[in-house]
Amino acid sequence: MATFERELRVRAPLSEAWAFHSTEEGLLALTPAWLNLRVERIERPEGGGDSDVLTEGTRIHASVRPFGVGPRQAWVSYITEREEREDTAYFVDVMEDGPFPEWEHTHALYADGEQTLLRDRVKYRTPAGRLGDEAARFGLAPMFWYRHRRTRDILDGP
Secondary structure (H helix, E strand, C coil): EEEEEEEEEEECHHHHHHHHHHHHHHHHHHCCCCCCCCCEECCCCCCCCCCCCCCCCCEEEECCCCHHHHCCEEEEEEEEEECCCEEEEEEEEEEEEECCHHHHHHHHEEECCCCCEEEEEEEECCCCCCHHHHHHHHHHHHHHHHHHHHHHHHCCCC
């Protein structure tokens, strides 16, 4: 599988960055408009409550239509792991259905005083093989550039 990694440091404590990144609101705020994301429904695990926090066992049914071209593409993500400690937090979402045969995105956050280091790591495989995996980087790079710019805009404050 191919791997794509990016990291960002924000001037916000871990608790604030974690609270933002682990919600449906955070997902929507960090998705570029050109993807035309639509969250169709969210399945919460038994006893998962009504909170908008994306807990382990949450399944997100969404669709995208990049640049408004072509039919909408279904995308189902499943939160396989979620852990919060005093100085670190992370969650992992795996694509169960969508344009990639394999996709695992780890959202890791590390406390550094009143700052937080965010590290995104995506392990993926496209249907087009190795050449497609390399080409996918050209789509992932601007998407994560946008995500990190929006994160900084939202969390860094004035």
